[in-house]
Amino acid sequence: MRQFDFMGKRRLAFITSAILLLIALGSLAIQQLSLGLDFTGGTLVEVSYATAPTLDTIRETLQSAGLQDISVQTFGTADEILIRLQQAFDPAVGQQVTELLRATGDEVSLVRAEFVGAQVGEQLRDQSGLGMLVALGMVMLYVAFRFQYKFAVGALLALVHDVILVLGAFSLFQIEFDLTVLAAVLAVIGYSLNDTIIVYDRIRENIRTSRIDDMPAIFNDAINQTLSRTLATSGTTILVLLALLILGGDMIHNFAVALLIGVGVGTFSSIYVASALLLPLKLARTDLIPAQKENEDAEELP
Amino acid sequence: MLNRYPLWKYLLILLVLAVGLVYSLPNLFPADPAVQISPASGGENLSESQLDRVQSALADADIPLKSTERDPNSVLLRLDSASDQMRARGVVDGLLDDDHVVAVNLADSTPGWLKSLAASPMTLGLDLRGGVHFLLEVDMDAAVTQRLEVNASAIRETLRGERIRYRNTEIDGRQLSMDFMNAEDRDEASNLIRRDFPDFSYEDVEAERGATLAMTLSDQAVQEIQDYAINQNLTTLRNRVNELGVAEPLVQRQGPNRIVVELPGVQDTAAAKRVVGATANLEFRLEARPDTPEQETETLEFRSSQRTAALMRDVIITGDSVSSANRSFDENGRPQVNIDLDGTGGTLINRATRSNIGRNMAVVFIEHKTRDRTVMEDGKPVVKRDPYTERGIISLATIQSALGNSFRITGLDSPTEAAELSLLLRSGSLAAPIYFVQERTIGPSLGQDNIDRGILSVQIGLLLVVAFMLLRYKAFGVIANVALGINLVLVIAAMSMLGATLTLPGIAGIVLTLGMAVDANVLIFERIREELRTGLSVQQAIHAGYERAFTSIVDANLTTLLVALILFSIGTGPVKGFAVTLSLGILTSMFTALMVTRAMVNVTVGGKPLKKLWI
Numbered sequence: 001m002r003q004f005d006f007m008g009k010r011r012l013a014f015i016t017s018a019i020l021l022l023i024a025l026g027s028l029a030i031q032q033l034s035l036g037l038d039f040t041g042g043t044l045v046e047v048s049y050a051t052a053p054t055l056d057t058i059r060e061t062l063q064s065a066g067l068q069d070i071s072v073q074t075f076g077t078a079d080e081i082l083i084r085l086q087q088a089f090d091p092a093v094g095q096q097v098t099e100l101l102r103a104t105g106d107e108v109s110l111v112r113a114e115f116v117g118a119q120v121g122e123q124l125r126d127q128s129g130l131g132m133l134v135a136l137g138m139v140m141l142y143v144a145f146r147f148q149y150k151f152a153v154g155a156l157l158a159l160v161h162d163v164i165l166v167l168g169a170f171s172l173f174q175i176e177f178d179l180t181v182l183a184a185v186l187a188v189i190g191y192s193l194n195d196t197i198i199v200y201d202r203i204r205e206n207i208r209t210s211r212i213d214d215m216p217a218i219f220n221d222a223i224n225q226t227l228s229r230t231l232a233t234s235g236t237t238i239l240v241l242l243a244l245l246i247l248g249g250d251m252i253h254n255f256a257v258a259l260l261i262g263v264g265v266g267t268f269s270s271i272y273v274a275s276a277l278l279l280p281l282k283l284a285r286t287d288l289i290p291a292q293k294e295n296e297d298a299e300e301l302p
Numbered sequence: 303m304l305n306r307y308p309l310w311k312y313l314l315i316l317l318v319l320a321v322g323l324v325y326s327l328p329n330l331f332p333a334d335p336a337v338q339i340s341p342a343s344g345g346e347n348l349s350e351s352q353l354d355r356v357q358s359a360l361a362d363a364d365i366p367l368k369s370t371e372r373d374p375n376s377v378l379l380r381l382d383s384a385s386d387q388m389r390a391r392g393v394v395d396g397l398l399d400d401d402h403v404v405a406v407n408l409a410d411s412t413p414g415w416l417k418s419l420a421a422s423p424m425t426l427g428l429d430l431r432g433g434v435h436f437l438l439e440v441d442m443d444a445a446v447t448q449r450l451e452v453n454a455s456a457i458r459e460t461l462r463g464e465r466i467r468y469r470n471t472e473i474d475g476r477q478l479s480m481d482f483m484n485a486e487d488r489d490e491a492s493n494l495i496r497r498d499f500p501d502f503s504y505e506d507v508e509a510e511r512g513a514t515l516a517m518t519l520s521d522q523a524v525q526e527i528q529d530y531a532i533n534q535n536l537t538t539l540r541n542r543v544n545e546l547g548v549a550e551p552l553v554q555r556q557g558p559n560r561i562v563v564e565l566p567g568v569q570d571t572a573a574a575k576r577v578v579g580a581t582a583n584l585e586f587r588l589e590a591r592p593d594t595p596e597q598e599t600e601t602l603e604f605r606s607s608q609r610t611a612a613l614m615r616d617v618i619i620t621g622d623s624v625s626s627a628n629r630s631f632d633e634n635g636r637p638q639v640n641i642d643l644d645g646t647g648g649t650l651i652n653r654a655t656r657s658n659i660g661r662n663m664a665v666v667f668i669e670h671k672t673r674d675r676t677v678m679e680d681g682k683p684v685v686k687r688d689p690y691t692e693r694g695i696i697s698l699a700t701i702q703s704a705l706g707n708s709f710r711i712t713g714l715d716s717p718t719e720a721a722e723l724s725l726l727l728r729s730g731s732l733a734a735p736i737y738f739v740q741e742r743t744i745g746p747s748l749g750q751d752n753i754d755r756g757i758l759s760v761q762i763g764l765l766l767v768v769a770f771m772l773l774r775y776k777a778f779g780v781i782a783n784v785a786l787g788i789n790l791v792l793v794i795a796a797m798s799m800l801g802a803t804l805t806l807p808g809i810a811g812i813v814l815t816l817g818m819a820v821d822a823n824v825l826i827f828e829r830i831r832e833e834l835r836t837g838l839s840v841q842q843a844i845h846a847g848y849e850r851a852f853t854s855i856v857d858a859n860l861t862t863l864l865v866a867l868i869l870f871s872i873g874t875g876p877v878k879g880f881a882v883t884l885s886l887g888i889l890t891s892m893f894t895a896l897m898v899t900r901a902m903v904n905v906t907v908g909g910k911p912l913k914k915l916w917i
Binding site: 131139183193 | 560742744749756766806807850858881
């Protein structure tokens with residue numbers, strides 16, 4: 001099987017990562033995230049039709065008028081319609097929507113227009129931030145316990161790297177960030193961590209079994225050995241995501257985008273961030289020592 | 303011998319599989335959107351001829367009927383889709399006169415034997431199916447009054463401590479006024495209070511007898527109280543309707559003083575109201591001493607009996623300080639209720655109880671209800687809502703020691719009483735009273751077209767994974783795909799048991815989990831291939847493949863599981879829900895990869911003298 005020299009190109013990879021991180025952080029600092037209706041709140045308009053309309057026509061009419069992030073639902077009866085828009089509330093919005101709908105020739109009257117708050121409160125935002133920090137801390141502890149603290153540093157940096165790049169991409173291209181995308185980002189964390197640990201596991205195994213002390217060579221071996229697995233898993237995941245992206249429609253489009261970026265970045269980072277960082281951290285065989293400990297370890301595993 | 307399982311392992315796998323099948327099955331029978339026609343009070347059920355007319359009218363309107371069911375009290379028309387349901391309701395309502403009530407409903411279609419096992423399908427989310435929409439109004443005036451009452455109690459406490467005599471306190475709108483014997487007392491009190499309560503503007507009012515101090519809340523303070531009240535209520539409602547985070551409701555503020563709550567998968571508003579829960583409030587107060595002057599006490603009835611008790615007017619804390627309440631048992635196995643308070647609540651209750659050990663403390667439950675009243679206005683009947691409140695003591699217990707942030711109520715008669723009390727305490731944790739002002743059923747927020755596209759993409763995604771595994775691992779791909787199917791069944795079963803709601807992104811998430819769940823199998827299969835390349839025999843390679851991949855799988859999954867558990871314990875709402883789904887996915891995929899595929903491999907090739915493995 002062909003062996004790729006992954007570690008030989010690590011400088012190039014570090015530079016690429018650093019540039020991407022700078023762009024991502026810069027974009028996040030300058031233009032932030034384009035938050036969706038879930039986070040910002042918006043306007044709610046209730047209209048009443050003389051005869052029951054088709055909801056798809058309403059959606060198309062409003063969308064072609066340039067209104068963003070609309071949800072249209074029947075409200076109680078078929079001719080009362082509830083519309084949620086991302087637009088910040090101003091008293092004229094209700095009238096504006098009603099007129100747009102009247103233009104299609106229907107008899108429409110405005111029942112009310114009011115602002116609606118975010119679907120997620122500040123509490124969620126604060127708690128998620130805190131949760132994330134605690135989660136990262138626990139992961140570090142766990143990895144430090146199962147492997148060694150240098151591995152923990154690598155895994156943590158890889159995670160942070162991936163999350164920043166996904167968020168950065170959403171900020172850079174001003175793709176709408178809603179609750180679904182938040183779920184995708186959390187999934188990226190799971191995916192990337194999974195990937196990193198699998199590579200780490202092989203590195204640990206190879207360090208213990210090999211006789212040489214040439215770390216880059218050991219890393220290369222480990223990554224090459226897990227490469228077919230990495231490609232198969234990210235392959236199936238990307239297949240699903242492509243199907244969701246191309247065929248899935250508006251609702252899951254951004255979800256798929258976030259995950260596609262995340263899976264790509266996560267695979268890259270498990271090799272070039274998590275693993276390659278172990279070299280400057282000067283990982284040595286003695287870190288995963290000693291011979292007697294190895295035996296103990298082997299015994300405790302069923 | 304290599305690659306053989308003992309019988310109990312096979313039995314265990316079969317058992318898990320059977321349970322999974324039973325609890326995932328109801329999802330093949332989702333609730334039908336239906337229109338229910340029942341006679342108006344005291345009327346006759348729909349006659350056959352009327353039903354014929356309804357059916358032909360629906361046929362004319364091109365609305366296909368799935369089935370018609372008739373029981374002594376109503377007629378149920380089952381339909382195919384939510385959009386048909388709304389139209390059908392319009393048609394039927396137009397056709398029938400006032401003798402019949404036409405309502406939309408979601409008709410259960412789970413077979414009886416499944417229902418008897420408590421199996422039920424997942425509910426469909428607001429995006430796919432719609433649900434119930436409630437508009438609640440927060441009583442802002444009451445929020446201000448409540449705050450003033452708490453302030454008045456604290457002020458009286460301070461004055462008593464400084465031995466300044468006051469006569470009467472009165473609350474009117476945003477003003478709190480206090481009567482004193484003379485101007486000196488008042489000035490002394492005013493100097494004392496000013497420091498601690500900067501939110502008020504103070505004004506001296508000369509009365510005929512004595513002197514009065516009028517304290518008015520500033521606009522900014524009122525605004526802050528109201529914002530606090532509505533935000534606190536939003537949080538409480540969110541937690542109430544989405545305890546595990548998998549219910550996918552919508553709770554948002556609407557306008558300055560209203561809250562929208564939308565619950566998926568229900569169209570019966572009475573049932574949904576129970577989920578939203580009591581719109582109640584609590585007050586913790588001390589019982590009056592026999593020598594307490596009468597203007598400082600208030601006599602209230604118990605909720606459960608005719609008994610009454612005289613309580614102090616002073617309110618120690620209100621329900622919004624209660625962050626949680628649940629029942630448990632004490633060392634001797636007697637039921638008790640544990641209460642946790644927030645920081646300020648803890649400080650207040652500590653201050654009040656520390657000097658009152660041995661006295662009784664009461665918890666007063668205040669329920670805000672409305673009564674509908676029809677009045678004639680311009681010749682038309684208009685329904686007016688009159689709010690009224692019901693107060694009752696739910697617990698009167700002796701203070702045994704100074705209380706802090708968490709304490710317990712003991713001396714309860716039965717576990718049921720403890721359960722009820724903790725429920726009341728939890729439901730009373732609103733910062734201000736709320737009233738239901740509107741209730742409607744709402745349709746799905748996604749168009750049918752969008753839903754169809756989403757479902758199609760998910761199916762294709764799943765097919766692609768199956769095809770990929772078959773191509774890459776051939777015979778072992780079949781095994782992996784069977785495991786994938788089992789995994790799907792188990793995830794659906796677990797989510798149905800938890801009462802999760804299925805939204806379109808949720809479905810996408812499940813399929814994504816499956817795409818990632820093949821990872822464990824991929825790891826094992828790749829390792830087997832590797833071991834075969836190093837020249838191990840078939841049986842040894844299989845054994846070594848599973849053995850060596852085990853650490854990787856366990857390490858990788860445990861780390862992710864750890865993240866999920868932390869997100870669950872700290873997160874709220876959707877973050878919590880995501881953590882639940884993620885953990886379920888990890889557990890089921892570990893089970894299927896490590897146990898189920900191994901069992902299948904053992905049964906098919908285990909121990910057989912094979913020369914080559916089709917992998």
